[in-house]
Amino acid sequence: MTRKLFGTDGVRGTANMEPMTAETAMRLGIAAGHFFTRGTYRHTVVIGKDTRLSGYMLEPALTAGFTSVGMDVVLLGPLPTPAVAMLTRSMRADLGVMISASHNPYEDNGIKLFGPDGFKLSDETEGEIEACMENGLAAHRVAPSALGRARRLDDALGRYIEYTKSTFPRGLRLDGLKIVIDCANGAAYKVAPTVLWELGAEVVPVGVHPDGFNINRDCGSLSTDAMKSQVVAHGAHLGLALDGDADRLVMCDEFGQSVDGDQVMALIARAWHDKGTLRGDGVVATVMSNLGLERFLAGRGLKLHRANVGDRYVLEWMRRDGFNLGGEQSGHVILSDYSTTGDGLVAALQVLAALVQAKQPASRVLRLFEPLPQLLKNIRVPADLSGTVLHDPAVVKAIADGETRLTGTGRVLIRKSGTEPLIRVMAEGESESLIAEIVDDIIDAIRRAAVVQP
Numbered sequence: 437m438t439r440k441l442f443g444t445d446g447v448r449g450t451a452n453m454e455p456m457t458a459e460t461a462m463r464l465g466i467a468a469g470h471f472f473t474r475g476t477y478r479h480t481v482v483i484g485k486d487t488r489l490s491g492y493m494l495e496p497a498l499t500a501g502f503t504s505v506g507m508d509v510v511l512l513g514p515l516p517t518p519a520v521a522m523l524t525r526s527m528r529a530d531l532g533v534m535i536s537a538s539h540n541p542y543e544d545n546g547i548k549l550f551g552p553d554g555f556k557l558s559d560e561t562e563g564e565i566e567a568c569m570e571n572g573l574a575a576h577r578v579a580p581s582a583l584g585r586a587r588r589l590d591d592a593l594g595r596y597i598e599y600t601k602s603t604f605p606r607g608l609r610l611d612g613l614k615i616v617i618d619c620a621n622g623a624a625y626k627v628a629p630t631v632l633w634e635l636g637a638e639v640v641p642v643g644v645h646p647d648g649f650n651i652n653r654d655c656g657s658l659s660t661d662a663m664k665s666q667v668v669a670h671g672a673h674l675g676l677a678l679d680g681d682a683d684r685l686v687m688c689d690e691f692g693q694s695v696d697g698d699q700v701m702a703l704i705a706r707a708w709h710d711k712g713t714l715r716g717d718g719v720v721a722t723v724m725s726n727l728g729l730e731r732f733l734a735g736r737g738l739k740l741h742r743a744n745v746g747d748r749y750v751l752e753w754m755r756r757d758g759f760n761l762g763g764e765q766s767g768h769v770i771l772s773d774y775s776t777t778g779d780g781l782v783a784a785l786q787v788l789a790a791l792v793q794a795k796q797p798a799s800r801v802l803r804l805f806e807p808l809p810q811l812l813k814n815i816r817v818p819a820d821l822s823g824t825v826l827h828d829p830a831v832v833k834a835i836a837d838g839e840t841r842l843t844g845t846g847r848v849l850i851r852k853s854g855t856e857p858l859i860r861v862m863a864e865g866e867s868e869s870l871i872a873e874i875v876d877d878i879i880d881a882i883r884r885a886a887v888v889q890p
Contacts, residue, residue: 441569442562444746448537448546451490456545458497465501467568468549470576471561472530473505482527482589484512484520485535486623486680489648490545494535498547503584505576507531512592514646516623516682517548518779519596525554525776526595536623536681539658542649554776555755556748593627600631603774604785608792610637614672615788618642618663620656622680628781635785640670652679657686657767657780664692674791674798678780683747684767685780687787689798697767698729700787702804704771705761707790709736713760713773720753720762722746723849727864732805745851747778808846809868811875812860817886819857826850826859828885831878838863838874848874 441447441455447464449456473479481502485491491514499509510527512520517534524532532550540546549557549565557565568576615637619625625644633639642662643655655662656679663675667688675688687695701719708714718739721729730740741759743749747768754762754772763769769783787802794801817825825831838848846865853860861878863871 439559439563439566441566442559444748445538446534446546446548446556448540448544450543451488451545452493456490456494458493461494461497461547462501463569463573464547464565465498466505466573466576467501467565468531468533469502469505469507470573471565471568472552473507479507479584480510480527480529481507481531481533482510482512482520482523482529483533483535484515484517484523484592484623486537487514487621487625487646487648487651488535488537488542488545488680490542491535494545494547498533498535499586503586504578506578506582506584508584509586511586511588513588514623514625515592515596516627516678516779516781518683518775518777518782519592519627521550521554521776522596522599523589523592524550524552526599528552534681538681539620539652539656539679539684541653542651550776555751556777593630597627597631597634600627600779600781600785601635603771603782604635605789608789610635610788610792612636613674613788613792614638614640614670616640616642616663616666616670616672616675618655618657618660618666618675618677619644619682620652620678620680621646621650622652622656622678622682624678624682624781628676628678628682631781631785640666640672642666656680657684660686660688660694664688664694668692674802676780676784679767682780683778685769685783686767687784687798687802689802691799693799693803695798695802697763697765697769698726698807699802699804700767700769700783701725701761701763702729702732703790703802704769704783704786705733705738706736706804707786708761709738714738715761716754716757716759718759720750720757720759722750722764723851724765724862726765726807726810727846728805728807751777808864808866809871810862810864811868811871812862813875813879814853814858814860815879815882817857817859817882821886823852825882825885826852828881831881831885834878834881838878841870841874846871848878850878
């Protein structure tokens with residue numbers, strides 16, 4: 437079933453503009469509430485959000501929609517996306533909702549839905565909810581006596597804090613570690629520093645003063661200079677940076693050198709493989725992960741399986757084939773033994789456990805392989821040409837020539853953006869100058885083809 441409202445990670449857009457309006461949020465609440473109302477018992481939905489100003493608009497609109505179809509609402513307040521997924525399961529709710537646009541600026545917002553199992557909804561389920569919205573909602577409203585109620589869960593933060601701490605190995609502590617934690621002025625601004633402190637660390641908090649406008653602004657996993665500078669200034673052992681809804685993690689060592697999701701997955705894969713707890717024959721990542729990670733895993737008899745870009749596609753592969761570790765270079769790390777979605781804080785605790793056990797500096801523990809040079813460039817192409825320009829003979833030849841030049845030493849990746857009229861051109865190999873030539877040649881061919889297309 438074709439989806440128009442839902443994208444690769446729920447519904448997203450500019451706040452107070454379609455589809456991120458109060459009206460659409462209420463309609464979505466009615467449709468999703470109706471879809472997940474089955475049987476005669478009292479149905480429940482839990483709703484969390486990050487710290488964006490527009491959350492104050494979308495939360496009551498969703499609440500109105502859900503209560504109008506007889507569903508009770510539990511409001512969690514600002515809380516990470518993985519906490520919403522966890523609480524959906526632990527509270528036996530019928531549905532979970534997270535109001536967040538993740539790493540986007542405050543002007544944007546989004547709505548992510550989780551089923552009663554804590555997993556994001558399938559494309560098919562999202563399509564059915566959209567169809568319900570389009571086919572009229574009046575018939576789904578309940579009688580006045582059957583309306584739902586709304587209440588706040590006062591101990592939501594405490595529940596998630598205790599759960600997160602339980603994922604840290606028993607008998608280990610963070611005593612003696614000084615850790616910078618950048619919460620992006622987002623959903624984890626309370627829980628993340630608390631978890632680290634209660635496990636024994638000396639905590640230097642960054643991005644913990646949200647005002648509705650500053651989420652992800654010059655901080656967080658997409659803007660790591662704040663974290664790095666604080667690590668160096670405070671002589672910290674390492675830094676952690678989350679994004680606005682805390683499902684993404686990027687790190688740095690004691691020198692302020694970046695540690696991305698590929699290095700995090702390498703470290704956890706090695707630790708779990710050594711303990712015999714790594715399931716599957718390796719790790720599920722995406723087409724963007726560095727060849728260095730693939731070679732590192734191969735050296736240990738493990739495979740790197742590459743899904744399409746998007747954590748939902750990584751998770752689908754993991755669930756289908758029984759893997760318990762996967763993620764993205766950008767910092768989404770999925771540890772299915774603990775979470776049903778990416779959890780930046782839980783992933784950080786696994787890395788910190790390895791650091792404590794190694795008794796070595798972060799610069800030695802966190803950099804397990806040397807990444808191959810990787811270059812990514814975007815070219816804007818009219819939306820009506822994006823599906824044909826890659827079939828132009830000159831473009832096909834440029835791509836083939838690049839692949840030939842990198843045979844055995846690298847790779848070329850061409851993909852269309854799922855959210856913008858862009859074609860992304862990436863090359864990876866052992867020579868920076870060679871991959872730059874290949875990317876530029878392909879970009880030039882696409883540019884010329886886009887101009888001559890009818």
